[in-house]
Amino acid sequence: MADITIDKACCKGCDICLSICPKKIFVRSKKRNDYGTNMPEAVNRDACLFCGMCERLCPDGAISVRKTEEEKEK
Amino acid sequence: MNELYEKYIKKESLPTLFCPGCGNGIVQFAAIKAFEKLGIKDELACVSGIGCSSWIPCYFKMDVMHTMHGRALPFAEGLKLARPDKKILIFTGDGDCLAIGGNHLIHAASRNIDLTVIEINNYIYGMTGGQKSPATPEGAVTKTSPFGSYDEPIDGCSLVAAAGGTYVARWTTAHPLQLEKAIAEGIEHKGFSFIEVLTQCPVQAGNNIFGEKSPVAMMARYKEMTYIYKEGMEIPEGKVRIGRIKHDTSRKEYTDKVLQKLEEKNIKKGQSNG
Numbered sequence: 330m331a332d333i334t335i336d337k338a339c340c341k342g343c344d345i346c347l348s349i350c351p352k353k354i355f356v357r358s359k360k361r362n363d364y365g366t367n368m369p370e371a372v373n374r375d376a377c378l379f380c381g382m383c384e385r386l387c388p389d390g391a392i393s394v395r396k397t398e399e400e401k402e403k
Numbered sequence: 404m405n406e407l408y409e410k411y412i413k414k415e416s417l418p419t420l421f422c423p424g425c426g427n428g429i430v431q432f433a434a435i436k437a438f439e440k441l442g443i444k445d446e447l448a449c450v451s452g453i454g455c456s457s458w459i460p461c462y463f464k465m466d467v468m469h470t471m472h473g474r475a476l477p478f479a480e481g482l483k484l485a486r487p488d489k490k491i492l493i494f495t496g497d498g499d500c501l502a503i504g505g506n507h508l509i510h511a512a513s514r515n516i517d518l519t520v521i522e523i524n525n526y527i528y529g530m531t532g533g534q535k536s537p538a539t540p541e542g543a544v545t546k547t548s549p550f551g552s553y554d555e556p557i558d559g560c561s562l563v564a565a566a567g568g569t570y571v572a573r574w575t576t577a578h579p580l581q582l583e584k585a586i587a588e589g590i591e592h593k594g595f596s597f598i599e600v601l602t603q604c605p606v607q608a609g610n611n612i613f614g615e616k617s618p619v620a621m622m623a624r625y626k627e628m629t630y631i632y633k634e635g636m637e638i639p640e641g642k643v644r645i646g647r648i649k650h651d652t653s654r655k656e657y658t659d660k661v662l663q664k665l666e667e668k669n670i671k672k673g674q675s676n677g
Contacts, residue, residue: 338418344424385583390432
């Protein structure tokens with residue numbers, strides 16, 4: 330399972346990550362970020378391929394994807 | 404927050420002033436990735452002019468000059484001649500680079516001075532409210548061209564290649580991996596490197612030129628309207644060429660020429676001749 334965090338202080342709610350993820354891990358949520366818009370939430374984290382597109386295409390560097398200890402061992 | 408972002412960005416000035424969905428952030432991250440790949444954080448200095456895109460280096464934890472409108476290149480040339488050991492990046496927009504600083508661009512390219520220019524082209528003057536820029540496509544309705552733009556857009560890459568720049572590439576924000584590679588190549592290349600990046604401006608260009616406000620739709624559009632040239636292929640009409648356009652290592656570099664001349668005349672750098 331991937332350790333995906335979305336920073337509340339950086340996110341601006343542009344929704345690029347929702348459509349760019351090939352496994353559709355990010356979904357819209359009702360949580361608000363500091364900018365005042367709705368921020369995404371990471372569900373279904375087992376499906377993550379670690380392609381890194383969400384990190385690269387997030388214009389605010391809010392998303393961080395890390396491998397957990399179990400994944401590293403594989 | 405992303406690990407790399409934490410390493411290279413001043414935390415106290417966050418959030419960035421870019422609008423939600425703006426492509427400048429993607430270029431910023433691609434540049435950070437390129438720095439990390441090369442591992443040259445301490446050798447870098449950035450220069451920028453005025454405009455949305457010129458705010459990109461202002462968040463970096465390194466030496467940055469935020470200078471006058473259109474004059475980023477003269478400042479950078481001066482910095483390069485004073486400190487030839489530094490690798491200098493210039494972040495500039497389409498208006499800053501092609502309109503206000505157009506002449507400086509031509510002359511810097513013809514000198515072949517060792518700079519890396521990243522021109523962020525969003526087809527419009529975004530910061531001042533959506534006026535026509537030199538890169539605005541023909542027929543686009545903007546605040547200053549209400550009946551559609553009459554002018555042919557200026558192609559920055561062709562201009563620099565013709566003027567004598569030795570590394571010319573064009574990518575879009577929909578190609579972040581290739582963009583990162585191009586920035587790294589541009590920094591390593593000795594000579595004038597020019598990288599044009601087509602970015603989305605969902606607020607101004609999205610409203611006026613493309614008619615769609617979603618950043619994702621604009622990025623998909625950029626993927627559709629571009630092509631990568633391969634040897635012997637037919638050139639599709641009305642599409643923009645992306646990829647590495649020119650790479651020439653045969654021309655001499657300007658700083659080397661200047662230093663060589665000083666050595667011939669027995670003048671030490673930093674010493675006045677009198």
